[in-house]
Amino acid sequence: MTDYDSRRYALVNRWDPAHLRRIDKLLPLRTGDRVLEVGCGQGHLTTRLAERGVDVVGIDANPNAPEVSRSDRVLHMMAEDLSFDDSEFDAVVAVHAIEHIPPLDEAAAEMARVLKPGGKALFIYPAEPIQGLYAVPTSMILYGTPFKAREVHCQWLSPAKVRRIMGQHELTETHHEFNLLKSPQFISVFTKASPN
Numbered sequence: 001m002t003d004y005d006s007r008r009y010a011l012v013n014r015w016d017p018a019h020l021r022r023i024d025k026l027l028p029l030r031t032g033d034r035v036l037e038v039g040c041g042q043g044h045l046t047t048r049l050a051e052r053g054v055d056v057v058g059i060d061a062n063p064n065a066p067e068v069s070r071s072d073r074v075l076h077m078m079a080e081d082l083s084f085d086d087s088e089f090d091a092v093v094a095v096h097a098i099e100h101i102p103p104l105d106e107a108a109a110e111m112a113r114v115l116k117p118g119g120k121a122l123f124i125y126p127a128e129p130i131q132g133l134y135a136v137p138t139s140m141i142l143y144g145t146p147f148k149a150r151e152v153h154c155q156w157l158s159p160a161k162v163r164r165i166m167g168q169h170e171l172t173e174t175h176h177e178f179n180l181l182k183s184p185q186f187i188s189v190f191t192k193a194s195p196n
Contacts, residue, residue, distance in 0.1 A: 002100065002102075002142065002151050002152050003142070004060075004062040004142070005062065005063050005064065006062060006142055007064040007067075007068065009062060009064075009141050010060075010062050012141060013041030014044075015045075016182075019095050022122075022124065023045075023049075023122065026122060026175060026187065027091055027120050027122045027189065029054050029091060030054075031053035032054075032055055033054050033055065033090040033091060034056075034088060034090050035049060035055065035056040035057075035091045035092070036059070036088075036111075036114060037049075037058040037092075037094070038092060038093070038098075038111065039059075039061070039096070039098075040065065040074055042068045042069045042074065043058045043065070046058035046073050047070065047071045047073070056073060057075060058071075058073055059075050059076070059077035060074065060075075060077070061078055061101075079101050079107035080101065080103045080106035080110055082114055086114065087117065087119075088116070089115055089119060090116055090119050091121065091122070092111045092121040092122070093122050094122070094125075095124045096125065098123055098125050098157065099126055099128075099154070099155045099156075101154070102155075105168070108165050108168070108171070109168075109169050112166070112169035112170055112171050113169075115171075116192065117195055118191065120174075120190065120191055120192075121166070121171060121189070121190040121192070122187070122189050123188045123189075123190075124185055124187050125157045125162070125185060125186055125188075126157075126185050127184035127186050128184075131150050131153060131156035132152065133149070135149040135150075135152035135153040136149045138152045139152050157186070159173075159186050159188055162188050163188070166190050170192055171191070172191055173188055173189070174190065174191050175188070175189040
């Protein structure tokens, strides 16, 4: 299991405004919506959403993330053990995070649990031809070697695999796409089933 306890890794997390544009396109949020960002790093996206009036909280596995963040909305927490109430959030967002979570099925169950019925979840994850290929820089930062990249990206994900995992937890895919911007990535949007 990867140890993300790294101040350096928390600090090198960069802001990419393209992620906010994707949210605007695929997951339009309103002022006051309650949103959970999983794997928020130092909270770039969390902060931008809060500036728009979104009631957002970000969590990260790196215990250094809250300290280097400029926001009190960033918490150290594991995605597979969320300390939030059932149906607390209107939306869940995870940008290049789910590929890092070893117990992804447990994390999916937790994300579905805290999402309101009818709520949306947006996942952006790498379209890696070989598992860990895009995690080499992170492996260098965390371990000083490229040879632990498969421990960093411990999940090799495809839309079909993500659909299968999320589908076990009442999340139905409503959109997916392949994006070739800076590095190839998949984007999947899910909706939580509403009670009959």
